Amino acid sequence: MKKLLFDKDWEHFPGHIIKVGQLAEVANRKANELIENGTAREVIELELPADFPGRKHLITAGFNSLEKVSAIKDFDEIEGIGEITEKKIIEYLLK
DSSP states (O other), X not given: OEEEEEXXXXXXXXXXXXXXXXXXXXXXXXXXXXXXXXXXXXXXOOOSOTTOTTHHHHHHTTOOSHHHHHTOSOGGGSTTOOHHHHHHHHHHHTO
């Protein structure tokens, strides 16, 4: 099994759609296929806490750990992260 972050919607089976930005564990063979066709990417290490502000947008942009988020110099370049979320992220990191 591999943990994937989806960049495109994927119909796992009829009526069950995994949406963009969602995480799911998928069998290796199918996961490799989804990675190769650009539907998803593998998440190897996911250290951001579930309640981390802007978590989905940060992970989508490749910032999947507190260390990587702490190194961000300009949050304006990350799609979905605005001024309010940036302040919340900084407050969270300073806890």
